[in-house]
Amino acid sequence: MANADGPSTANRVLLSIEWATISAGIVATIAVFVQSYARRPKPEVDAAAAVLAAKSSCEGGTGTRASLHAWVDGAELPAEPTAPEPTLDDALRARGAQLFATTCFNCHGVHGDGKGPLAATLELRPADLTVGTYALRTTEHEALPTDIDLFRTITRGIHGTAMPPWFALPERDRWALVAYVKSLSKAFTEDEAPPPVDIGQPPQTTPARIEHGRQLFATSGCASCHGAEGRGDGPAGTSLTTATGWPLKPRDFTKGRFHRGSRTVDIYTSLVTGFDGTPMASFVKVLGPDDLWDLAMFVHELAPAVVDQPGGLRCRKSTPATPNADELVGLRTVLRTLPPTH
Numbered sequence: 001m002a003n004a005d006g007p008s009t010a011n012r013v014l015l016s017i018e019w020a021t022i023s024a025g026i027v028a029t030i031a032v033f034v035q036s037y038a039r040r041p042k043p044e045v046d047a048a049a050a051v052l053a054a055k056s057s058c059e060g061g062t063g064t065r066a067s068l069h070a071w072v073d074g075a076e077l078p079a080e081p082t083a084p085e086p087t088l089d090d091a092l093r094a095r096g097a098q099l100f101a102t103t104c105f106n107c108h109g110v111h112g113d114g115k116g117p118l119a120a121t122l123e124l125r126p127a128d129l130t131v132g133t134y135a136l137r138t139t140e141h142e143a144l145p146t147d148i149d150l151f152r153t154i155t156r157g158i159h160g161t162a163m164p165p166w167f168a169l170p171e172r173d174r175w176a177l178v179a180y181v182k183s184l185s186k187a188f189t190e191d192e193a194p195p196p197v198d199i200g201q202p203p204q205t206t207p208a209r210i211e212h213g214r215q216l217f218a219t220s221g222c223a224s225c226h227g228a229e230g231r232g233d234g235p236a237g238t239s240l241t242t243a244t245g246w247p248l249k250p251r252d253f254t255k256g257r258f259h260r261g262s263r264t265v266d267i268y269t270s271l272v273t274g275f276d277g278t279p280m281a282s283f284v285k286v287l288g289p290d291d292l293w294d295l296a297m298f299v300h301e302l303a304p305a306v307v308d309q310p311g312g313l314r315c316r317k318s319t320p321a322t323p324n325a326d327e328l329v330g331l332r333t334v335l336r337t338l339p340p341t342h
């Protein structure tokens with residue numbers, strides 16, 4: 001038989017052509033699959049886009065996603081607890097540890113050192129919670145924050161950064177997180193938070209006081225960082241860093257996005273306490289209360305106008321803020337923790 005020693009040359013050629021066709025087919029199928037996979041948007045990108053396409057709670061939308069949309073648009077969220085603070089005991093701390101490992105570790109890391117898997121993708125790095133230095137406090141410069149300060153930060157998030165608001169978690173869970181966050185730094189066992197600074201009664205804003213605030217802004221060093229018009233573009237503001245060494249820009253007041261809040265009383269509190277861990281100092285030893293109120297009134301005047309809604313939500317009167325990349329990372333992270341119909 002002609003083929004007793006194996007396939008003839010012609011058959012061998014035919015066989016290799018067949019193999020070539022089959023492998024090309026396999027390669028093409030894989031390519032199509034890879035392409036369609038690459039084209040398919042990641043599910044959490046869709047979730048963020050869906051939130052931004054729907055009505056925000058400032059536009060009459062309801063539910064958690066509508067409030068998250070309002071937050072990304074620059075609205076300030078209510079942050080006060082409705083029930084008294086529970087005892088921060090071991091059971092609550094354990095609950096907090098559990099929640100931290102599922103909701104916060106992405107950014108802050110499992111040990112709270114700010115080195116979570118998402119950290120390197122962010123423009124402003126997550127806080128290192130093992131240090132015990134906090135920007136958002138109602139206590140004096142260099143003191144620890146109160147429990148309720150931490151509760152407020154967790155509830156309302158930090159505008160302009162990846163730190164999203166966690167108001168959708170039950171209040172008790174937010175207290176559990178407070179308990180756990182405190183256990184991450186030995187500062188809270190060595191010391192305790194003093195009572196909040198006494199800010200007294202906010203005085204009446206007048207054009208004369210705003211004008212005086214404008215002068216102080218130029219003469220008290222504020223303009224050197226924040227710029228003459230408060231746009232965050234002063235000459236001394238270009239190479240600032242956080243205490244942990246990450247680049248940080250002075251706030252552009254005309255864009256809003258206040259970390260604490262844009263009410264005159266919020267700004268006044270920030271001037272008294274300073275933002276520890278950042279170049280934003282406390283001015284309480286430099287200027288008297290009247291001058292600090294005048295400055296706060298001037299800064300408030302620069303910020304986008306806000307309308308108070310029932311329930312404590314504060315919505316922008318006009319143009320919403322354009323979300324930055326960090327805020328979108330935060331939005332996606334918080335969305336991933338929500339049940340689909342929340």
Ligand code: HEC
Nearest residue numbers: 103104107124125126127134135136161162163177330333
């Ligand atoms: C998507 C990233 C991200 C997630 C998730 C996240 N954070 Fe943050 N967090 C940040 C960033 C970024 C900062 C720093 C903001 C700044 O320096 O202004 C921060 C700051 C903080 C601060 C310090 C505020 C201060 O006063 O200095 C606390 C407390 C905090 N986060 C708690 C939490 C808790 C609790 C959770 C989980 C429920 C959480 N964070 C989840 C990004 C995140």
Ligand code: HEC
Nearest residue numbers: 221222225249250251258259260261267270278279280295
């Ligand atoms: C050395 C530079 C520097 C000087 C001087 C300075 N600031 Fe700031 N300020 C900053 C930085 C940086 C931030 C942003 C901190 C952050 O993002 O955590 C900031 C934030 C703020 C905020 C934002 C509060 C919020 O809720 O987000 C206000 C208000 C403010 N500064 C007002 C003032 C006023 C008024 C003065 C003058 C009395 C002043 N600053 C002087 C650097 C400076």
